[in-house]
Amino acid sequence: MGAEVYDEKSIIRNVIVSSQHLDKRCTDSIEDIVSDICGLQYDPNPTIHLNHYMMLWNRKKEPLYILKENIGIKEWPNSGMDKNRARSIIIEKLIASFGVTYPVHISHITGIPTAEVKPFFSALEQEGKIAPVKVGKKSYYIHWSKTDLLDRCAEGDSEEVRLISPMDILVRDQTWLKTFFDYSYTFEYFKKKGMKWPLSILVGNRFVGYFDCKMEWRTKRFLIKEKNIFDSAFRDHKGIGLALQDLAAFHGAEDIVEIK
Numbered sequence: 001m002g003a004e005v006y007d008e009k010s011i012i013r014n015v016i017v018s019s020q021h022l023d024k025r026c027t028d029s030i031e032d033i034v035s036d037i038c039g040l041q042y043d044p045n046p047t048i049h050l051n052h053y054m055m056l057w058n059r060k061k062e063p064l065y066i067l068k069e070n071i072g073i074k075e076w077p078n079s080g081m082d083k084n085r086a087r088s089i090i091i092e093k094l095i096a097s098f099g100v101t102y103p104v105h106i107s108h109i110t111g112i113p114t115a116e117v118k119p120f121f122s123a124l125e126q127e128g129k130i131a132p133v134k135v136g137k138k139s140y141y142i143h144w145s146k147t148d149l150l151d152r153c154a155e156g157d158s159e160e161v162r163l164i165s166p167m168d169i170l171v172r173d174q175t176w177l178k179t180f181f182d183y184s185y186t187f188e189y190f191k192k193k194g195m196k197w198p199l200s201i202l203v204g205n206r207f208v209g210y211f212d213c214k215m216e217w218r219t220k221r222f223l224i225k226e227k228n229i230f231d232s233a234f235r236d237h238k239g240i241g242l243a244l245q246d247l248a249a250f251h252g253a254e255d256i257v258e259i260k
Contacts, residue, residue, distance in 0.1 A: 012100050012135055012180055013205035014153030015146055019099030020170050021059040022202065023158040033059055038090070038097045043167045047197040048215045049251055054165040057250055087112065091120045095130055096143040097169075098176075105176040109169070135180075161243040163211065164200040171200060183207035199247075201229065201240060208234040211244065215251045222253035 017023045021033055033056070034040055043051035094106055103121050107114040121141060124130045133142045133150075142150075164171055166187045171177055178184050185198050198210040209229035215222055224244075229235050248256050 009135060009180060009182075010205060011150060011153050012133075015099040015142070015149045016170075016180060017158075017202075017205050018149055018153060019097060019143075019146055022160070022162050022170065024160060025059060025061050028060070030056065030060065036097060037169060038094050039169075041167050041169070048165075048199075048213055048247075051165050051167040054163075055168055057247070058162045058164065058168075087116075088120055088123070091117060092124055092129055092143070095124070095141060096145055099146045099149065100133060100135075100140050100142050100180065101176065102140045105173050108173045108176070159204045159239070161237075161239040162202040163243055163247055164202050166198055166200070181205075181207055185210060196226070201234075201243075203234055203237065203239065206231070208237075208240075213247075215253065220252060220254040222248035222251055222256045224256065224258040227258065 014023070020037055021028075026033065028036075037055075037059075040052035040055050048054065049057070090110065091106055091112075094109060095101055098105070103117045104114050106112075106121075107117045110117070121130065125132070125141070129144055130141045131144065131147065132139045134140075166185070171185075174184050183200070185200060187196070187198060196212045197214060199213050200207050201209045201211065208231040209227075211224055211228075212226035213222065213224060229237075229240070234240065244256065
C-alpha cells in the first residue's frame with residue numbers, strides 16, 4: 001500500500017493538534033486526556049503553574065485536581081507483561097497521541113534507541129495499525145485512528161489560542177517540531193538569573209511567537225518579561241491577549257505587568 005501524499009503541512013498540523021486535544025478544550029475526563037496524550041510531565045519549577053497543570057489548562061476546563069498517593073489500583077495492568085509487548089503498546093499509543101510521527105521522534109520521546117524502535121513501526125504497519133503518509137517528498141506515519149482526521153482537518157484549523165509550556169510533550173522534540181510546525185525556540189532548563197521561561201503561542205495550528213513569563217507569587221503579579229510575536233499578522237490578535245488574561249486568572253494573579 002502506497003503512502004498518500006499531503007503537500008499541505010497545515011492538514012498534518014491540524015491532525016497533530018487535534019490528536020493532542022489542543023484544537024478545543026474537551027469535555028473528556030482528566031484520566032482519558034492524560035491517557036490519550038500518554039501522560040503529563042511533573043515539573044517542580046514554579047516559574048509559572050506546574051507543568052502538568054499548564055498542560056491540562058490548555059486541554060480541559062477546570063483542570064486543577066489533587067494527586068493522590070493511593071488511586072485504588074491493586075494490580076497494574078502490565079503485571080507479567082514482557083518488555084517487547086510493553087514497548088509495542090507504548091509506541092503505538094505514542095504514535096496515536098501525536099497523530100503523525102516517525103521512529104526518530106518516538107525514540108527521542110521514549111529514550112529507546114531508534115534501531116530498536118523501527119522494528120515496532122514495521123510490525124505495526126504490517127498489522128494495519130499505522131500507515132505511511134507523505135508530506136511533500138518525505139514519508140512519515142499516521143495512526144489508523146487518525147486517518148479520518150485528514151479529510152476533516154482539511155476544512156481549516158480552529159484558530160484557538162494555546163500558550164504552550166516548554167515542558168509540554170507537543171514541543172519536547174525540537175526536530176519533530178521544526179519538521180511539521182516550522183518552529184523552534186531556545187530553552188535552558190536550570191535556574192539562573194534572567195533565565196527565560198518561554199510560553200509558545202499556538203494559534204490554531206501555527207506557532208506565532210512566545211511570551212517570557214513569570215508569576216510573582218508573593219505580590220500576585222503575572223509578569224511579562226518579553227513578548228515576541230514574529231508573525232506580524234498576529235501582533236494585534238485579540239485572542240492572544242484574552243488567552244494571557246485567562247492564564248493570569250488561572251494563576252490567581254491580580255495584575256498583569258509587562259516589563260519594558
